Amino acid sequence: MKRILLVILMLFVALAAHATVRVVTTLPDLADFAQQVGGDKVKVDFIVRGNQNPHFVDVKPSYMMKLKSADVFLMIGMELEMWAPQIIDGSRNDKLDVVDLSKAVAKREVPARVDASQGDVHRFGNPHYWLDPRNVKTILEEIVAALARASPGDEQYFKANAETYLKKLDAKIAQWETTMKPFRGAKLITFHKSWTYFAHWLGLDIVDQVEPKPGIQPSPGHTAELIRKVRGGNIKAIIVEPFYDTSAPEQIARSSGAKVLRLTTSVGGVEEAKDYISMMEYNIATLSAALK
Ligand SMILES: [Zn+2]
Incomplete structure:
Protein backbone atom coordinates (compact mmCIF):
# COMPACT_ATOMS: atom_id res chain seq x y z
CA MET A 1 0.00 0.00 0.00
CA LYS A 2 2.74 2.41 1.04
CA ARG A 3 4.69 1.59 -2.09
CA ILE A 4 1.65 2.32 -4.31
CA LEU A 5 1.14 5.65 -2.57
CA LEU A 6 4.78 6.48 -3.10
CA VAL A 7 4.55 5.67 -6.81
CA ILE A 8 1.44 7.84 -7.16
CA LEU A 9 3.17 10.67 -5.32
CA MET A 10 6.24 10.42 -7.56
CA LEU A 11 4.00 10.45 -10.61
CA PHE A 12 2.40 13.68 -9.38
CA VAL A 13 5.79 15.27 -8.78
CA ALA A 14 6.90 14.24 -12.28
CA LEU A 15 3.73 15.65 -13.84
CA ALA A 16 4.02 18.89 -11.88
CA ALA A 17 7.60 19.28 -13.11
CA HIS A 18 6.37 19.24 -16.72
CA ALA A 19 3.09 21.13 -16.42
CA THR A 20 2.21 23.94 -18.79
CA VAL A 21 3.45 27.17 -17.26
CA ARG A 22 0.90 29.97 -17.36
CA VAL A 23 2.70 33.23 -18.02
CA VAL A 24 1.28 36.75 -18.04
CA THR A 25 3.45 39.68 -19.12
CA THR A 26 2.88 43.41 -18.99
CA LEU A 27 4.11 44.19 -22.53
CA PRO A 28 3.44 42.21 -25.72
CA ASP A 29 7.22 42.26 -26.36
CA LEU A 30 7.76 40.24 -23.18
CA ALA A 31 4.98 37.88 -24.28
CA ASP A 32 6.93 37.26 -27.49
CA PHE A 33 10.12 36.52 -25.50
CA ALA A 34 8.24 34.20 -23.09
CA GLN A 35 6.73 32.33 -26.04
CA GLN A 36 10.13 32.01 -27.76
CA VAL A 37 11.70 30.57 -24.59
CA GLY A 38 8.72 28.55 -23.39
CA GLY A 39 7.69 26.98 -26.72
CA ASP A 40 4.90 24.45 -26.24
CA LYS A 41 5.42 24.32 -22.46
CA VAL A 42 3.84 27.71 -21.81
CA LYS A 43 0.58 29.53 -22.25
CA VAL A 44 1.25 33.24 -22.60
CA ASP A 45 -0.96 36.29 -22.25
CA PHE A 46 -0.17 40.00 -21.87
CA ILE A 47 -1.84 43.14 -20.55
CA VAL A 48 -0.76 46.27 -22.43
CA ARG A 49 -1.50 46.55 -26.15
CA GLY A 50 1.29 47.89 -28.37
CA ASN A 51 -0.65 51.04 -29.20
CA GLN A 52 -1.21 51.86 -25.53
CA ASN A 53 1.08 54.00 -23.35
CA PRO A 54 2.63 51.46 -20.93
CA HIS A 55 3.14 54.10 -18.24
CA PHE A 56 -0.57 54.88 -17.96
CA VAL A 57 -2.88 51.89 -17.91
CA ASP A 58 -6.38 51.92 -16.45
CA VAL A 59 -6.65 48.89 -14.20
CA LYS A 60 -9.48 46.55 -15.19
CA PRO A 61 -10.88 43.54 -13.26
CA SER A 62 -10.02 41.37 -16.30
CA TYR A 63 -6.28 42.03 -15.67
CA MET A 64 -6.65 40.70 -12.13
CA MET A 65 -8.44 37.63 -13.52
CA LYS A 66 -5.51 37.01 -15.87
CA LEU A 67 -3.10 37.04 -12.92
CA LYS A 68 -5.37 34.94 -10.73
CA SER A 69 -4.65 31.80 -12.72
CA ALA A 70 -1.05 32.62 -13.71
CA ASP A 71 2.16 31.02 -12.44
CA VAL A 72 4.58 33.70 -13.61
CA PHE A 73 4.16 37.46 -14.10
CA LEU A 74 6.89 39.16 -16.14
CA MET A 75 7.35 42.90 -15.97
CA ILE A 76 9.86 45.50 -17.16
CA GLY A 77 10.21 47.04 -13.70
CA MET A 78 11.88 50.37 -12.79
CA GLU A 79 8.30 51.57 -12.21
CA LEU A 80 7.36 51.48 -15.90
CA GLU A 81 4.26 49.62 -14.73
CA MET A 82 3.17 51.82 -11.83
CA TRP A 83 -0.23 50.16 -12.13
CA ALA A 84 1.10 46.61 -11.65
CA PRO A 85 1.06 46.39 -7.82
CA GLN A 86 -2.68 47.10 -7.91
CA ILE A 87 -3.45 44.16 -10.22
CA ILE A 88 -1.03 41.87 -8.37
CA ASP A 89 -2.82 42.63 -5.08
CA GLY A 90 -6.22 42.36 -6.76
CA SER A 91 -5.42 38.92 -8.18
CA ARG A 92 -5.14 37.43 -4.66
CA ASN A 93 -2.75 34.89 -6.12
CA ASP A 94 -0.15 34.32 -3.42
CA LYS A 95 1.65 31.69 -5.52
CA LEU A 96 2.32 34.15 -8.34
CA ASP A 97 6.04 34.49 -9.20
CA VAL A 98 6.45 38.21 -9.93
CA VAL A 99 9.61 38.75 -11.98
CA ASP A 100 11.20 42.18 -12.41
CA LEU A 101 13.28 41.77 -15.57
CA SER A 102 15.34 44.93 -14.96
CA LYS A 103 17.41 43.43 -12.13
CA ALA A 104 20.55 42.64 -14.16
CA VAL A 105 20.16 45.32 -16.84
CA ALA A 106 22.70 48.17 -17.07
CA LYS A 107 20.36 51.06 -16.24
CA ARG A 108 20.48 54.56 -17.71
CA GLU A 109 19.43 57.97 -16.38
CA VAL A 110 19.22 56.74 -12.81
CA PRO A 111 18.92 59.88 -10.66
CA ALA A 112 21.27 60.41 -7.73
CA ARG A 113 18.24 61.31 -5.66
CA VAL A 114 14.64 60.16 -6.24
CA ASP A 115 12.34 63.15 -6.58
CA ALA A 116 8.62 62.41 -6.75
CA SER A 117 7.54 66.05 -6.63
CA GLN A 118 7.76 66.75 -10.38
CA GLY A 119 5.40 64.02 -11.63
CA ASP A 120 8.29 62.51 -13.62
CA VAL A 121 7.47 58.88 -14.49
CA HIS A 122 11.18 57.92 -14.80
CA ARG A 123 12.07 58.70 -11.21
CA PHE A 124 14.02 55.42 -10.75
CA GLY A 125 15.85 55.75 -14.06
CA ASN A 126 14.87 55.13 -17.66
CA PRO A 127 12.88 51.86 -17.96
CA HIS A 128 12.84 51.59 -21.78
CA TYR A 129 15.83 49.24 -21.89
CA TRP A 130 14.17 46.61 -24.11
CA LEU A 131 14.71 48.90 -27.13
CA ASP A 132 18.42 48.12 -27.07
CA PRO A 133 18.27 44.59 -28.53
CA ARG A 134 21.56 43.71 -26.82
CA ASN A 135 19.59 43.76 -23.54
CA VAL A 136 17.35 40.93 -24.73
CA LYS A 137 19.99 38.39 -23.67
CA THR A 138 19.73 39.60 -20.05
CA ILE A 139 15.93 39.57 -20.28
CA LEU A 140 15.89 36.00 -21.62
CA GLU A 141 18.20 34.79 -18.84
CA GLU A 142 15.64 36.00 -16.28
CA ILE A 143 12.80 34.39 -18.25
CA VAL A 144 14.63 31.05 -18.47
CA ALA A 145 15.19 31.14 -14.69
CA ALA A 146 11.54 32.03 -13.99
CA LEU A 147 10.14 29.31 -16.27
CA ALA A 148 12.57 26.78 -14.79
CA ARG A 149 11.36 27.66 -11.28
CA ALA A 150 7.82 26.88 -12.43
CA SER A 151 8.77 23.75 -14.38
CA PRO A 152 12.21 22.49 -13.27
CA GLY A 153 12.09 19.46 -15.58
CA ASP A 154 12.07 21.71 -18.66
CA GLU A 155 15.07 23.90 -17.82
CA GLN A 156 17.27 22.49 -20.60
CA TYR A 157 14.45 22.92 -23.13
CA PHE A 158 14.02 26.60 -22.11
CA LYS A 159 17.78 27.19 -22.30
CA ALA A 160 18.02 25.65 -25.76
CA ASN A 161 15.10 27.76 -27.03
CA ALA A 162 16.66 30.94 -25.63
CA GLU A 163 19.96 30.12 -27.34
CA THR A 164 18.27 29.49 -30.69
CA TYR A 165 16.40 32.78 -30.46
CA LEU A 166 19.47 34.79 -29.43
CA LYS A 167 21.44 33.41 -32.37
CA LYS A 168 18.71 34.63 -34.71
CA LEU A 169 18.55 38.00 -32.93
CA ASP A 170 22.35 38.46 -32.99
CA ALA A 171 22.36 38.10 -36.78
CA LYS A 172 19.65 40.77 -36.97
CA ILE A 173 21.52 43.08 -34.60
CA ALA A 174 24.57 42.94 -36.88
ZN1 LIG B 1 8.92 56.21 -20.17
Whole structure:
Protein backbone atom coordinates (compact mmCIF):
# COMPACT_ATOMS: atom_id res chain seq x y z
CA MET A 1 0.00 0.00 0.00
CA LYS A 2 2.74 2.41 1.04
CA ARG A 3 4.69 1.59 -2.09
CA ILE A 4 1.65 2.32 -4.31
CA LEU A 5 1.14 5.65 -2.57
CA LEU A 6 4.78 6.48 -3.10
CA VAL A 7 4.55 5.67 -6.81
CA ILE A 8 1.44 7.84 -7.16
CA LEU A 9 3.17 10.67 -5.32
CA MET A 10 6.24 10.42 -7.56
CA LEU A 11 4.00 10.45 -10.61
CA PHE A 12 2.40 13.68 -9.38
CA VAL A 13 5.79 15.27 -8.78
CA ALA A 14 6.90 14.24 -12.28
CA LEU A 15 3.73 15.65 -13.84
CA ALA A 16 4.02 18.89 -11.88
CA ALA A 17 7.60 19.28 -13.11
CA HIS A 18 6.37 19.24 -16.72
CA ALA A 19 3.09 21.13 -16.42
CA THR A 20 2.21 23.94 -18.79
CA VAL A 21 3.45 27.17 -17.26
CA ARG A 22 0.90 29.97 -17.36
CA VAL A 23 2.70 33.23 -18.02
CA VAL A 24 1.28 36.75 -18.04
CA THR A 25 3.45 39.68 -19.12
CA THR A 26 2.88 43.41 -18.99
CA LEU A 27 4.11 44.19 -22.53
CA PRO A 28 3.44 42.21 -25.72
CA ASP A 29 7.22 42.26 -26.36
CA LEU A 30 7.76 40.24 -23.18
CA ALA A 31 4.98 37.88 -24.28
CA ASP A 32 6.93 37.26 -27.49
CA PHE A 33 10.12 36.52 -25.50
CA ALA A 34 8.24 34.20 -23.09
CA GLN A 35 6.73 32.33 -26.04
CA GLN A 36 10.13 32.01 -27.76
CA VAL A 37 11.70 30.57 -24.59
CA GLY A 38 8.72 28.55 -23.39
CA GLY A 39 7.69 26.98 -26.72
CA ASP A 40 4.90 24.45 -26.24
CA LYS A 41 5.42 24.32 -22.46
CA VAL A 42 3.84 27.71 -21.81
CA LYS A 43 0.58 29.53 -22.25
CA VAL A 44 1.25 33.24 -22.60
CA ASP A 45 -0.96 36.29 -22.25
CA PHE A 46 -0.17 40.00 -21.87
CA ILE A 47 -1.84 43.14 -20.55
CA VAL A 48 -0.76 46.27 -22.43
CA ARG A 49 -1.50 46.55 -26.15
CA GLY A 50 1.29 47.89 -28.37
CA ASN A 51 -0.65 51.04 -29.20
CA GLN A 52 -1.21 51.86 -25.53
CA ASN A 53 1.08 54.00 -23.35
CA PRO A 54 2.63 51.46 -20.93
CA HIS A 55 3.14 54.10 -18.24
CA PHE A 56 -0.57 54.88 -17.96
CA VAL A 57 -2.88 51.89 -17.91
CA ASP A 58 -6.38 51.92 -16.45
CA VAL A 59 -6.65 48.89 -14.20
CA LYS A 60 -9.48 46.55 -15.19
CA PRO A 61 -10.88 43.54 -13.26
CA SER A 62 -10.02 41.37 -16.30
CA TYR A 63 -6.28 42.03 -15.67
CA MET A 64 -6.65 40.70 -12.13
CA MET A 65 -8.44 37.63 -13.52
CA LYS A 66 -5.51 37.01 -15.87
CA LEU A 67 -3.10 37.04 -12.92
CA LYS A 68 -5.37 34.94 -10.73
CA SER A 69 -4.65 31.80 -12.72
CA ALA A 70 -1.05 32.62 -13.71
CA ASP A 71 2.16 31.02 -12.44
CA VAL A 72 4.58 33.70 -13.61
CA PHE A 73 4.16 37.46 -14.10
CA LEU A 74 6.89 39.16 -16.14
CA MET A 75 7.35 42.90 -15.97
CA ILE A 76 9.86 45.50 -17.16
CA GLY A 77 10.21 47.04 -13.70
CA MET A 78 11.88 50.37 -12.79
CA GLU A 79 8.30 51.57 -12.21
CA LEU A 80 7.36 51.48 -15.90
CA GLU A 81 4.26 49.62 -14.73
CA MET A 82 3.17 51.82 -11.83
CA TRP A 83 -0.23 50.16 -12.13
CA ALA A 84 1.10 46.61 -11.65
CA PRO A 85 1.06 46.39 -7.82
CA GLN A 86 -2.68 47.10 -7.91
CA ILE A 87 -3.45 44.16 -10.22
CA ILE A 88 -1.03 41.87 -8.37
CA ASP A 89 -2.82 42.63 -5.08
CA GLY A 90 -6.22 42.36 -6.76
CA SER A 91 -5.42 38.92 -8.18
CA ARG A 92 -5.14 37.43 -4.66
CA ASN A 93 -2.75 34.89 -6.12
CA ASP A 94 -0.15 34.32 -3.42
CA LYS A 95 1.65 31.69 -5.52
CA LEU A 96 2.32 34.15 -8.34
CA ASP A 97 6.04 34.49 -9.20
CA VAL A 98 6.45 38.21 -9.93
CA VAL A 99 9.61 38.75 -11.98
CA ASP A 100 11.20 42.18 -12.41
CA LEU A 101 13.28 41.77 -15.57
CA SER A 102 15.34 44.93 -14.96
CA LYS A 103 17.41 43.43 -12.13
CA ALA A 104 20.55 42.64 -14.16
CA VAL A 105 20.16 45.32 -16.84
CA ALA A 106 22.70 48.17 -17.07
CA LYS A 107 20.36 51.06 -16.24
CA ARG A 108 20.48 54.56 -17.71
CA GLU A 109 19.43 57.97 -16.38
CA VAL A 110 19.22 56.74 -12.81
CA PRO A 111 18.92 59.88 -10.66
CA ALA A 112 21.27 60.41 -7.73
CA ARG A 113 18.24 61.31 -5.66
CA VAL A 114 14.64 60.16 -6.24
CA ASP A 115 12.34 63.15 -6.58
CA ALA A 116 8.62 62.41 -6.75
CA SER A 117 7.54 66.05 -6.63
CA GLN A 118 7.76 66.75 -10.38
CA GLY A 119 5.40 64.02 -11.63
CA ASP A 120 8.29 62.51 -13.62
CA VAL A 121 7.47 58.88 -14.49
CA HIS A 122 11.18 57.92 -14.80
CA ARG A 123 12.07 58.70 -11.21
CA PHE A 124 14.02 55.42 -10.75
CA GLY A 125 15.85 55.75 -14.06
CA ASN A 126 14.87 55.13 -17.66
CA PRO A 127 12.88 51.86 -17.96
CA HIS A 128 12.84 51.59 -21.78
CA TYR A 129 15.83 49.24 -21.89
CA TRP A 130 14.17 46.61 -24.11
CA LEU A 131 14.71 48.90 -27.13
CA ASP A 132 18.42 48.12 -27.07
CA PRO A 133 18.27 44.59 -28.53
CA ARG A 134 21.56 43.71 -26.82
CA ASN A 135 19.59 43.76 -23.54
CA VAL A 136 17.35 40.93 -24.73
CA LYS A 137 19.99 38.39 -23.67
CA THR A 138 19.73 39.60 -20.05
CA ILE A 139 15.93 39.57 -20.28
CA LEU A 140 15.89 36.00 -21.62
CA GLU A 141 18.20 34.79 -18.84
CA GLU A 142 15.64 36.00 -16.28
CA ILE A 143 12.80 34.39 -18.25
CA VAL A 144 14.63 31.05 -18.47
CA ALA A 145 15.19 31.14 -14.69
CA ALA A 146 11.54 32.03 -13.99
CA LEU A 147 10.14 29.31 -16.27
CA ALA A 148 12.57 26.78 -14.79
CA ARG A 149 11.36 27.66 -11.28
CA ALA A 150 7.82 26.88 -12.43
CA SER A 151 8.77 23.75 -14.38
CA PRO A 152 12.21 22.49 -13.27
CA GLY A 153 12.09 19.46 -15.58
CA ASP A 154 12.07 21.71 -18.66
CA GLU A 155 15.07 23.90 -17.82
CA GLN A 156 17.27 22.49 -20.60
CA TYR A 157 14.45 22.92 -23.13
CA PHE A 158 14.02 26.60 -22.11
CA LYS A 159 17.78 27.19 -22.30
CA ALA A 160 18.02 25.65 -25.76
CA ASN A 161 15.10 27.76 -27.03
CA ALA A 162 16.66 30.94 -25.63
CA GLU A 163 19.96 30.12 -27.34
CA THR A 164 18.27 29.49 -30.69
CA TYR A 165 16.40 32.78 -30.46
CA LEU A 166 19.47 34.79 -29.43
CA LYS A 167 21.44 33.41 -32.37
CA LYS A 168 18.71 34.63 -34.71
CA LEU A 169 18.55 38.00 -32.93
CA ASP A 170 22.35 38.46 -32.99
CA ALA A 171 22.36 38.10 -36.78
CA LYS A 172 19.65 40.77 -36.97
CA ILE A 173 21.52 43.08 -34.60
CA ALA A 174 24.57 42.94 -36.88
CA GLN A 175 22.36 43.80 -39.88
CA TRP A 176 20.66 46.70 -38.09
CA GLU A 177 24.00 48.11 -36.98
CA THR A 178 25.25 48.03 -40.57
CA THR A 179 22.09 49.78 -41.84
CA MET A 180 22.36 52.53 -39.21
CA LYS A 181 26.14 53.04 -39.36
CA PRO A 182 25.99 55.98 -41.83
CA PHE A 183 23.67 57.86 -39.47
CA ARG A 184 25.81 57.95 -36.34
CA GLY A 185 25.51 61.35 -34.67
CA ALA A 186 22.22 62.19 -36.44
CA LYS A 187 20.22 64.67 -34.35
CA LEU A 188 16.72 63.65 -33.27
CA ILE A 189 13.93 64.81 -31.04
CA THR A 190 11.68 62.25 -29.38
CA PHE A 191 8.25 62.77 -27.86
CA HIS A 192 9.03 60.74 -24.73
CA LYS A 193 12.36 59.47 -23.40
CA SER A 194 11.62 56.00 -24.79
CA TRP A 195 14.60 55.90 -27.13
CA THR A 196 17.53 56.50 -24.76
CA TYR A 197 18.86 52.91 -24.92
CA PHE A 198 18.09 52.63 -28.64
CA ALA A 199 19.98 55.87 -29.38
CA HIS A 200 22.92 54.85 -27.20
CA TRP A 201 23.14 51.54 -29.07
CA LEU A 202 23.17 53.22 -32.52
CA GLY A 203 25.10 56.40 -31.65
CA LEU A 204 22.16 58.71 -32.37
CA ASP A 205 21.98 62.14 -30.74
CA ILE A 206 18.64 62.88 -29.04
CA VAL A 207 18.73 66.62 -28.41
CA ASP A 208 15.42 67.06 -26.59
CA GLN A 209 11.92 65.74 -25.88
CA VAL A 210 8.51 67.14 -26.81
CA GLU A 211 7.38 66.33 -23.27
CA PRO A 212 8.77 68.84 -20.75
CA LYS A 213 9.39 65.87 -18.41
CA PRO A 214 8.72 62.14 -18.86
CA GLY A 215 4.97 61.63 -18.55
CA ILE A 216 4.12 65.35 -18.57
CA GLN A 217 1.98 66.60 -21.50
CA PRO A 218 3.57 69.02 -23.98
CA SER A 219 2.91 72.63 -23.05
CA PRO A 220 2.81 75.66 -25.39
CA GLY A 221 5.70 77.19 -23.42
CA HIS A 222 7.98 74.16 -23.77
CA THR A 223 7.03 73.71 -27.45
CA ALA A 224 7.88 77.36 -28.19
CA GLU A 225 11.20 77.00 -26.37
CA LEU A 226 11.95 73.84 -28.36
CA ILE A 227 11.14 75.60 -31.65
CA ARG A 228 13.60 78.40 -30.78
CA LYS A 229 16.20 75.84 -29.77
CA VAL A 230 15.99 73.62 -32.86
CA ARG A 231 15.47 76.32 -35.52
CA GLY A 232 18.13 75.63 -38.13
CA GLY A 233 19.67 73.03 -35.82
CA ASN A 234 19.73 70.26 -38.41
CA ILE A 235 17.23 68.03 -36.60
CA LYS A 236 16.49 65.07 -38.86
CA ALA A 237 13.41 63.55 -37.25
CA ILE A 238 10.95 63.73 -34.39
CA ILE A 239 10.06 60.25 -33.14
CA VAL A 240 6.51 59.81 -31.88
CA GLU A 241 4.90 56.59 -30.60
CA PRO A 242 1.48 55.63 -32.03
CA PHE A 243 -0.35 56.63 -28.84
CA TYR A 244 0.83 60.27 -28.73
CA ASP A 245 -0.84 63.25 -30.36
CA THR A 246 1.27 64.66 -33.21
CA SER A 247 0.17 68.31 -33.05
CA ALA A 248 3.09 69.59 -30.94
CA PRO A 249 5.62 67.45 -32.91
CA GLU A 250 4.20 68.77 -36.23
CA GLN A 251 4.58 72.33 -34.99
CA ILE A 252 8.22 71.71 -34.03
CA ALA A 253 8.85 69.87 -37.30
CA ARG A 254 7.66 72.83 -39.40
CA SER A 255 10.21 75.17 -37.88
CA SER A 256 13.09 72.72 -37.72
CA GLY A 257 12.85 71.01 -41.09
CA ALA A 258 12.52 67.64 -39.33
CA LYS A 259 10.15 64.84 -40.27
CA VAL A 260 7.65 63.41 -37.81
CA LEU A 261 8.15 59.64 -37.63
CA ARG A 262 5.82 57.09 -36.10
CA LEU A 263 8.01 54.44 -34.51
CA THR A 264 6.76 51.86 -32.07
CA THR A 265 8.17 50.82 -28.71
CA SER A 266 6.07 47.67 -28.58
CA VAL A 267 4.83 44.78 -30.67
CA GLY A 268 1.44 45.64 -32.19
CA GLY A 269 2.03 49.42 -32.12
CA VAL A 270 1.98 49.36 -35.92
CA GLU A 271 0.71 46.59 -38.14
CA GLU A 272 4.21 45.60 -39.29
CA ALA A 273 5.36 44.93 -35.71
CA LYS A 274 4.18 41.33 -35.36
CA ASP A 275 6.91 40.34 -32.92
CA TYR A 276 10.03 41.91 -31.37
CA ILE A 277 12.27 41.29 -34.38
CA SER A 278 9.78 42.64 -36.94
CA MET A 279 9.14 45.63 -34.66
CA MET A 280 12.84 46.51 -34.59
CA GLU A 281 13.03 45.81 -38.32
CA TYR A 282 10.20 48.29 -38.93
CA ASN A 283 11.75 50.97 -36.67
CA ILE A 284 15.19 50.65 -38.28
CA ALA A 285 13.78 50.67 -41.84
CA THR A 286 11.55 53.71 -41.17
CA LEU A 287 14.27 55.67 -39.38
CA SER A 288 17.06 54.90 -41.85
CA ALA A 289 14.82 55.87 -44.79
CA ALA A 290 14.04 59.22 -43.10
CA LEU A 291 17.69 59.95 -42.33
CA LYS A 292 18.89 59.43 -45.92
ZN1 LIG B 1 8.92 56.21 -20.17
